């Protein structure tokens with residue numbers, strides 16, 4: 001059972017209401033973790049298709065993409081060029 005955060009820190013839910021609240025919180029946390037994992041999987045490889053992993057800001061919490069999903073500034077530029085070309089067609 002997940003812990004709830006209270007005025008004096010985390011505590012074990014005791015009442016039915018608290019247990020429901022803890023379960024909902026746990027469920028939301030799991031969904032967010034699953035969504036984050038899915039996003040990491042989806043954005044794992046360089047968008048330019050060079051076969052390398054996309055570069056990320058490793059020190060950031062969200063693992064933000066560093067070059068818009070590319071592994072390097074070169075790949076990012078190539079990818080953007082390709083996008084522009086496709087729009088021009």
Ligand SMILES: [Zn+2]
Nearest residue numbers: 046050071075
């Ligand atoms: Zn690349």
